Amino acid sequence: MALTGVEIFKLLPKTNCKKCGHPTCLAFAMKLAQRQASLDACPDVSEDAKRLLGEASAPPVRPISLGSGEKAVKMGEETVLFRHEKKFVNPCVFAVEIKDSLSEPEITKIVEEVVASEIDRVGQKLRIDAIFLSNTSGDAGKFEGAVRTILSKAPAVPLIIATSNPAAAEAALKAAADKRPLLYGADESNADAMAGLAKTYKVPLGVYAKGLEALSSLTEKIKSLGVEDMVVDSGSRTAKEILAGNTLARRAAIKKNFKALGYPVITFAQRDDHMLEMLVAALGVTKYSSLVVMSSIEKWKNLALFTLRQNIYTDPQVPMQVEQKVYKIGEASPDAPLMITTNFSLTYFIVSGEVENSKVPSRLAVMDCEGLSVLTGWAAGKFSASKIAQFIQDSGVEKDIKHKELIIPGYVAILSGAIEEKLPGWKVTVGPREANALPAFLKSRS
Numbered sequence: 240m241a242l243t244g245v246e247i248f249k250l251l252p253k254t255n256c257k258k259c260g261h262p263t264c265l266a267f268a269m270k271l272a273q274r275q276a277s278l279d280a281c282p283d284v285s286e287d288a289k290r291l292l293g294e295a296s297a298p299p300v301r302p303i304s305l306g307s308g309e310k311a312v313k314m315g316e317e318t319v320l321f322r323h324e325k326k327f328v329n330p331c332v333f334a335v336e337i338k339d340s341l342s343e344p345e346i347t348k349i350v351e352e353v354v355a356s357e358i359d360r361v362g363q364k365l366r367i368d369a370i371f372l373s374n375t376s377g378d379a380g381k382f383e384g385a386v387r388t389i390l391s392k393a394p395a396v397p398l399i400i401a402t403s404n405p406a407a408a409e410a411a412l413k414a415a416a417d418k419r420p421l422l423y424g425a426d427e428s429n430a431d432a433m434a435g436l437a438k439t440y441k442v443p444l445g446v447y448a449k450g451l452e453a454l455s456s457l458t459e460k461i462k463s464l465g466v467e468d469m470v471v472d473s474g475s476r477t478a479k480e481i482l483a484g485n486t487l488a489r490r491a492a493i494k495k496n497f498k499a500l501g502y503p504v505i506t507f508a509q510r511d512d513h514m515l516e517m518l519v520a521a522l523g524v525t526k527y528s529s530l531v532v533m534s535s536i537e538k539w540k541n542l543a544l545f546t547l548r549q550n551i552y553t554d555p556q557v558p559m560q561v562e563q564k565v566y567k568i569g570e571a572s573p574d575a576p577l578m579i580t581t582n583f584s585l586t587y588f589i590v591s592g593e594v595e596n597s598k599v600p601s602r603l604a605v606m607d608c609e610g611l612s613v614l615t616g617w618a619a620g621k622f623s624a625s626k627i628a629q630f631i632q633d634s635g636v637e638k639d640i641k642h643k644e645l646i647i648p649g650y651v652a653i654l655s656g657a658i659e660e661k662l663p664g665w666k667v668t669v670g671p672r673e674a675n676a677l678p679a680f681l682k683s684r685s
């Protein structure tokens with residue numbers, strides 16, 4: 240079980256030296272208990288305490304990294320059952336299945352779709368994160384060849400090597416040795432050989448057993464063989480099984496600190512009916528899957544799942560924000576209108592969407608108001624005349640435009656005079672109150 244702050248405090252040096260960045264050892268202990276600090280921050284902690292505290296402060300769902308380089312992803316590290324309690328930490332990884340029985344051009348086409356799947360939303364890059372290569376051919380040479388084809392086209396995309404045949408696994412691992420792939424396919428029948436490969440090639444191991452009881456026995460066995468990093472599969476395939484299996488595993492890990500199930504969970508969502516596949520994947524996103532495997536890439540499916548994942552994995556206590564800057568919408572010339580709004584992501588998307596709809600090339604100055612909307616930002620004193628004036632001056636937008644007119648949201652019409660006072664030579668125009676009136680407003684001016 241997790242230690243309390245006071246129990247942790249008893250194991251710390253109690254010198255209050257502040258090297259950890261906290262005023263006292265007790266304050267640091269409290270942060271450790273809440274899993275908001277890392278033990279590494281205290282340089283004077285004893286080896287014994289390190290061992291005890293290391294175990295106690297480890298997240299109940301083990302963190303596992305997949306891939307290497309810029310597109311590497313992390314799974315697990317979760318500490319709560321519900322996101323409103325704190326937040327979910329590592330977004331569920333989406334993988335698309337490629338069967339090694341496909342021809343090289345067919346494999347290449349899917350790999351290209353994976354690479355092209357990336358979109359930018361609220362300043363985050365969202366994409367199909369990984370490729371799940373399954374050894375459906377049963378042929379080790381073909382499997383290895385498919386790994387090489389994938390890596391030649393997309394060397395940065397994390398790879399899951401799926402086979403229960405240790406010989407095929409080894410051939411594939413040799414080809415992807417420095418990429419830290421996940422080796423999926425350990426079961427009761429091949430556990431020793433697969434654990435040996437995971438240790439030799441220093442890769443995480445995907446472990447399958449039918450049912451949570453058998454799965455926990457198998458993860459304990461594999462752990463005793465020296466493999467710590469695992470991703471688990473309890474054989475849940477229907478939506479009902481996935482919901483029940485994932486929930487029970489997460490509860491066991493979080494509430495009971497049951498280490499044998501404290502690993503990221505893999506979910507197989509592949510269905511012939513792609514709408515159903517999307518729904519099963521969505522169930523995985525909302526209910527504790529760390530890795531969801533799908534059969535295909537389709538833009539509509541991606542957009543729905545990316546948005547859902549982003550919403551589930553944002554910190555509910557921190558408003559979503561976009562970067563403060565002056566955004567160009569369309570081919571904005573120096574004469575294009577200049578508008579201003581706040582950096583609450585929803586506000587930005589609604590306003591920029593309506594400006595795009597107007598087809599009037601424009602500039603949209605997005606000001607950092609800590610993620611607050613226009614009215615809330617104004618009420619909180621963050622979207623004030625002086626701050627707006629300062630932002631416009633600091634942004635350097637003046638050198639890009641020929642006019643000196645700033646269009647402000649109708650909800651803060653009251654600020655127009657004060658902004659003009661603080662921005663000498665500028666004209667402030669009051670725009671519509673609602674974003675959906677922007678297209679008519681902009682068109683009437685052009």
Ligand code: SF4
Pocket residue numbers: 251252253254255256257258259260261262263264267280281282283284
């Ligand atoms: S660095 Fe260690 S000893 Fe110093 S205040 Fe922090 S917890 Fe206490």
